[in-house]
Amino acid sequence: MKTNAQTKIRPAVTRRSFMRGAAYGTLGAVIGFDRLDSLAAAGRVAPFAAPDPASRLILVRDEAAVDEGHLVNAQVVAAMVDRAVQELAGETDARRAWARFFKPEDTVAVKFTHCGWMRVHTEQAVVDAVIARLKGLGIPAGRIHAADGGQPLKECTALVNIPSVKVHTLTGFACSVKNYINFTGRESSYHGDGNAKLADSFLLPDIKGKTRLIVVDFLRPYFGPGPQINPLHRWDYKGVLAGTDPVAVDTTALRICQVKRDAFKGEPWPVTPPPRFLAAAEQDYKLGTADPQKIQLVKLGWDKDILI
Amino acid sequence: MEKRGIVVVLIGLAAVSRVLSAVDETPMLKRLLPAEVAGWRADPAADKAFTRDTIFTYMDGAGELYLAYAFRGLEVREYADGRGGTIAVELYDMGKPSDAYGIFTQDLDGDPAAVGREGLYGAGLLRFWKGRFFVRILADRETEETKRVVLGLGVLAAARLSDEGERPRLVAALPAAGLEAGSVRYFHRQVSLNSHYYLADDNVLGLGETTDAVLGTYRLPRGKAMLLLCKYGRAADARQAYLRLCEGFFSEPCRRKDEQHVEQLESGETAGVKRHGFFLVLVLEAPDVAACEGLLLAAQKTIQEVFR
Numbered sequence: 076m077k078t079n080a081q082t083k084i085r086p087a088v089t090r091r092s093f094m095r096g097a098a099y100g101t102l103g104a105v106i107g108f109d110r111l112d113s114l115a116a117a118g119r120v121a122p123f124a125a126p127d128p129a130s131r132l133i134l135v136r137d138e139a140a141v142d143e144g145h146l147v148n149a150q151v152v153a154a155m156v157d158r159a160v161q162e163l164a165g166e167t168d169a170r171r172a173w174a175r176f177f178k179p180e181d182t183v184a185v186k187f188t189h190c191g192w193m194r195v196h197t198e199q200a201v202v203d204a205v206i207a208r209l210k211g212l213g214i215p216a217g218r219i220h221a222a223d224g225g226q227p228l229k230e231c232t233a234l235v236n237i238p239s240v241k242v243h244t245l246t247g248f249a250c251s252v253k254n255y256i257n258f259t260g261r262e263s264s265y266h267g268d269g270n271a272k273l274a275d276s277f278l279l280p281d282i283k284g285k286t287r288l289i290v291v292d293f294l295r296p297y298f299g300p301g302p303q304i305n306p307l308h309r310w311d312y313k314g315v316l317a318g319t320d321p322v323a324v325d326t327t328a329l330r331i332c333q334v335k336r337d338a339f340k341g342e343p344w345p346v347t348p349p350p351r352f353l354a355a356a357e358q359d360y361k362l363g364t365a366d367p368q369k370i371q372l373v374k375l376g377w378d379k380d381i382l383i
Numbered sequence: 384m385e386k387r388g389i390v391v392v393l394i395g396l397a398a399v400s401r402v403l404s405a406v407d408e409t410p411m412l413k414r415l416l417p418a419e420v421a422g423w424r425a426d427p428a429a430d431k432a433f434t435r436d437t438i439f440t441y442m443d444g445a446g447e448l449y450l451a452y453a454f455r456g457l458e459v460r461e462y463a464d465g466r467g468g469t470i471a472v473e474l475y476d477m478g479k480p481s482d483a484y485g486i487f488t489q490d491l492d493g494d495p496a497a498v499g500r501e502g503l504y505g506a507g508l509l510r511f512w513k514g515r516f517f518v519r520i521l522a523d524r525e526t527e528e529t530k531r532v533v534l535g536l537g538v539l540a541a542a543r544l545s546d547e548g549e550r551p552r553l554v555a556a557l558p559a560a561g562l563e564a565g566s567v568r569y570f571h572r573q574v575s576l577n578s579h580y581y582l583a584d585d586n587v588l589g590l591g592e593t594t595d596a597v598l599g600t601y602r603l604p605r606g607k608a609m610l611l612l613c614k615y616g617r618a619a620d621a622r623q624a625y626l627r628l629c630e631g632f633f634s635e636p637c638r639r640k641d642e643q644h645v646e647q648l649e650s651g652e653t654a655g656v657k658r659h660g661f662f663l664v665l666v667l668e669a670p671d672v673a674a675c676e677g678l679l680l681a682a683q684k685t686i687q688e689v690f691r
Contacts (some may be wrong), residue, residue: 089583089632094650144524192442194523244448244578263439266447268584300490300578302445303519306506307492344609348577351584 099354101366104347107329107337117226122329122367123383129369130323132316133162135295136377140313141294143287147252149200152315155376156204156290157318162373163288170211173195176287177233179213182220184231184285188239188254189223193297194304195241201292201315224257228281236289236321238275240328241294242336246270250322251289251326252362259283263351273352274360275320289324290314298332298339300347310335320365322356327383329353334382354366395613411516412458412474415540421532423470433457451572452485453478458487462532466524470533474540475517481595483512485569489578492565500548504530506525509537514546553614556662556689557599558681563607566600580609580667586665587631588613588663589624601678604669610678613663625658628665645675659683662690 092098093108096321104122108264120126134154141147154268157169177183184329185205187197204367209219220226227232239253245266246253246312255276293316299308311330329350336344357365364370374381410432418427431441434456438446441457449457455476464471477483484500487510493503499511499518507525511518520536522529551569571594573586579598582588583680590596593616601608603634614620622642628645629637635652637644645655655675657664669675 087437088585089587090581091632091634091648144402190444193445242443248535262443263447266444299492302448302489302578303442304508304521305490305492306508306521306662345581347579347581383473 083261093349099349099351100358101326101368102349102351105326105353105365105367106210106333106349107343108345119231120368123330123367123372125371128371129319129364129366130161130320131371132318132320132323133159133372133373133375133379134314134316134329134379134381134383135159135162135375136293136296136312136314136325137311137318138379141311144154144329145237145311147198147200147294149203150263152198152200153204153313155209156201156317158375159232160184160208160288162375163319170207171366173208177209177212177214181214181233182227182231183209184220184226184228184234185209185219185221186226186234186258187221187223187235187237188249188253188292189319189321190241192266192302192303192319193241195239195295195297195354197239200238200296201290203324205237205290209235225292228258228279228285229283231285236286236287237292238289239292240332242298242301242332242346243350244301245348246273246352247330247348248353250291250325252277252325252352254358255282264309270348271297271351271355274321274356277356277360277362278292281377286321287319289316289318289321291324291328293328293331296328296332298335318364322353322365324349324363325353325356326365326367327370327372331382338382410458411476411490412460412472412614412687415459415474415543417539418537420462420536420539421528423464423468423532425460425462427460429461429496433459447574448489448578449475449477449486451570452482452574454482462536468529470480470520470522470529470536472536472540474523475519477512477515477517479515480512480546481569483515483517483548484550484554485571485575486517488568488570489575491567494610494617495657496534496537498534499541499661500550501540501546504534507533508633509533510549511537511541513541513544514548516544523658546560551595551598552689553595553598553612555681556599556612556686557597557610558678558685560681561601561603563600565604566598568598570596570598576611582667583631585631587624588665589615589620589627594620603670603674603678605674608669608678609667610682611663611665612682613665615661615663618661621661621663623683624663625656628656628663643679645672645679647672655679658687662686 093103161172164175166172243249293314356362426508439620458474460472474588491503496502498503502511507522509520519575573590652670653675655666657679666675
């Protein structure tokens with residue numbers, strides 16, 4: 076016989092749940108259903124500036140990373156990646172910084188985003204910079220598997236997650252959490268209603284606990300409604316974001332895209348559908364924090380139109 | 384006798400139509416566009432074609448938005464200038480003009496372009512709809528030359544698409560006063576609504592293949608409001624949607640007698656709903672009760688005018 080608790084109908088989650096702060100934790104605030112300022116006023120610290128953070132992220136921007144014709148400068152990007160990883164590791168030397176995350180005996184899957192039809196893929200300059208540093212640690216090329224999927228994950232002892240950034244028509248947002256969707260073999264099942272379970276991929280036996288570093292290609296993110304690219308909705312942010320917490324990384328990247336959307340329209344333009352997977356990744360999968368008050372974002376380099 | 388004559392003519396026309404469609408199985412792109420335009424060349428033999436079953440092989444992660452309409456097929460061609468530049472042409476057979484218009488309204492950012500029934504151009508991307516077709520033409524890089532070629536390809540293709548097609552009738556039911564240009568979206572399913580405006584996780588409106596829905600933004604004397612009109616296959620379905628909204632979205636008891644409810648939300652905005660025959664009228668984010676009720680009433684009047 077069913078108890079009352081078992082037969083109780085699940086309360087509908089609606090736009091109003093976000094307004095009341097009754098759904099998906101702090102996600103509503105990040106995408107503008109509530110003001111982040113009010114969170115800060117009610118809490119202890121300003122968003123993305125936690126003095127004693129649960130997650131620390133490094134954002135490096137360089138005006139020379141992308142030129143006026145949207146061409147990426149690989150040399151500048153490599154230096155940005157190094158600077159981000161050094162700051163994250165607390166090292167002044169790039170090699171020592173990377174050695175904090177990887178060892179010469181590692182077999183590494185470098186997971187980038189290749190989205191040919193959408194054209195918002197991880198820039199080759201970022202992929203090359205990461206591979207060069209892995210090789211520099213003494214990891215032979217044969218044990219570095221850089222691809223958008225299909226790596227021999229069972230053999231891999233470590234993963235580097237290097238996604239691009241885009242607002243996504245079906246999941247709300249695509250960055251480091253969604254980047255592993257190709258490992259599931261059931262991509263479509265995570266779109267629409269299934270997006271809350273996107274973090275499943277991080278718990279796959281051959282993946283769980285192996286992600287050592289996230290380096291987000293934030294050079295030319297996409298903030299539009301999709302489903303396909305509209306070049307009007309892509310901008311040269313010229314950034315690289317590094318961290319180890321995929322939830323904090325995605326929350327921060329989402330916030331930047333949200334601010335950009337609002338600026339583009341000149342009024343609130345919330346990311347839709349809400350990327351429920353972020354709240355689930357925090358609350359159900361315990362992958363990290365989506366609370367802007369528990370994240371410390373270190374900002375280095377070019378700060379014009381930084382949006383956060 | 385006269386009746387018999389009409390039947391014979393109709394049978395004859397159907398037979399001719401079958402013969403014609405059987406004769407001309409040339410893919411649409413080959414019929415619409417030449418292999419070379421202003422020095423940009425394509426290899427028509429390399430054109431690709433996709434169906435409802437294979438669209439995900441072309442756009443994994445976005446096909447759902449097309450499948451939410453009566454999408455039948457997609458043809459893709461790429462032109463190249465021999466210097467590294469490319470222009471991609473995508474021709475979507477949306478099954479019927481209303482759905483070509485619908486997918487066109489998925490993203491309305493861009494400058495008006497006099498191509499097809501309605502066209503938009505921005506940053507190297509042209510989109511237009513005509514008849515049952517939706518066309519996207521995208522240059523990998525915008526220059527004066529690529530803009531000229533992209534628009535030229537669009538004009539060529541549009542000129543050879545003989546059917547004009549009409550906007551869905553429901554669109555005319557949006558009251559004209561205050562309606563923001565470029566805000567109208569036409570769709571059938573929840574996945575489309577959620578990509579424009581997040582209302583709820585669940586399909587509280589009961590949207591589906593047989594429902595038509597149109598969303599518009601209104602500029603009012605004291606702010607803005609959204610108006611959503613849904614047309615159901617049966618009045619009973621509209622009533623069910625009204626009741627579901629009352630239960631899942633509104634917190635005060637809804638009026639059952641005249642099936643209209645208006646409520647001020649915790650955000651300070653006002654929302655209201657009215658069931659009217661086969662239709663559901665929903666006002667969201669209105670600045671006050673009077674504005675909300677005014678829009679509900681105006682929508683009922685236009686529905687009566689358009690669908691009498």
